[in-house]
Amino acid sequence: DTGVSQNPRHKITKRGQNVTFRCDPISEHNRLYWYRQTLGQGPEFLTYFQNEAQLEKSRLLSDRFSAERPKGSFSTLEIQRTEQGDSAMYLCASSFSRYEQYFGPGTRLTVT
Amino acid sequence: TQLLEQSPQFLSIQEGENLTVYCNSSSVFSSLQWYRQEPGEGPVLLVTVVTGGEVKKLKRLTFQFGDARKDSSLHITAAQTGDTGLYLCAGWANAGKSTFGDGTTLTVKP
Numbered sequence: 001d002t003g004v005s006q007n008p009r010h011k012i013t014k015r016g017q018n019v020t021f022r023c024d025p026i027s028e029h030n031r032l033y034w035y036r037q038t039l040g041q042g043p044e045f046l047t048y049f050q051n052e053a054q055l056e057k058s059r060l061l062s063d064r065f066s067a068e069r070p071k072g073s074f075s076t077l078e079i080q081r082t083e084q085g086d087s088a089m090y091l092c093a094s095s096f097s098r099y100e101q102y103f104g105p106g107t108r109l110t111v112t
Numbered sequence: 113t114q115l116l117e118q119s120p121q122f123l124s125i126q127e128g129e130n131l132t133v134y135c136n137s138s139s140v141f142s143s144l145q146w147y148r149q150e151p152g153e154g155p156v157l158l159v160t161v162v163t164g165g166e167v168k169k170l171k172r173l174t175f176q177f178g179d180a181r182k183d184s185s186l187h188i189t190a191a192q193t194g195d196t197g198l199y200l201c202a203g204w205a206n207a208g209k210s211t212f213g214d215g216t217t218l219t220v221k222p
Contacts, residue, residue: 004154033210042116042200042212043155056208091154099143099162099204103154 002026004104006092012110013082020078021107025094032075033101034067035091043091049075082111115139116203116213124219128190133216135201136183142204144184146175149198149215158186191220 005024013019025032030051035043046065048056051072064082069075079086087110093101119134135144143162147155159168161177161184168175174187188195198215205211 035212040214042118042202042214045209045211048208050208093154099210100145100157100160101210102157103147106152106154108152 004092004094004102006104006107008107009105010108012112015082015084015111017082018078018080019082019109020076021090023075023077023092023104025074025092026096026102029094029096029102030072031095031101032069033093033095034075034077035093037089037091037106046077079109084111087111116201116211118201118213118216120216121214122217124221125191127193127220127222130187130189131191131218132185132187133199133218134183134185135213137203138182139203139205140181142181142206144177144181144204145202145210146184146186147200147202149200155200193220193222196220
């Protein structure tokens, strides 16, 4: 399967801990996106990379969130000092064309 | 802030019925996508529309982009239980950022 993959699929952590998620995009895709989705809502844009450059970041993203895409391949999203409000599905998507994006299965984060 | 409003929020129909769901905005989008999402999974891309007035058909699904590129609709003919899911629209104003609606949850009963 050559789709977008995300690891882990599920993460349970205690409040205050740091967590890191990984996304492996479709190999020929140069654009990579991170979204957050809570129950009953659509995905909410967090950040966007073109190759290794982080070109846009949502104002909703606090200083506790950081994303990287070294070498323009896989990406990681780190959340420091997690809070209960961080509980959500974190979605990664990649694209080659200007607008279409293909999503991974997501990482479900639960902060207790 | 560009907002996409989807309606209805919930729709429950019998198998074989037709339905239409809507995606509306006051903003103009360069393109708009429709996705279907199942619980615990990521959204799956159904279609991209780019040109105002464009109509695309995908088997029993018909997608239309408004002339002013501010709204879109998805029509399903003879719904099947496998069509059950969350239908999301997403609009792009530039290459970097898309805006999603909150979706229409469709339940097709046998």
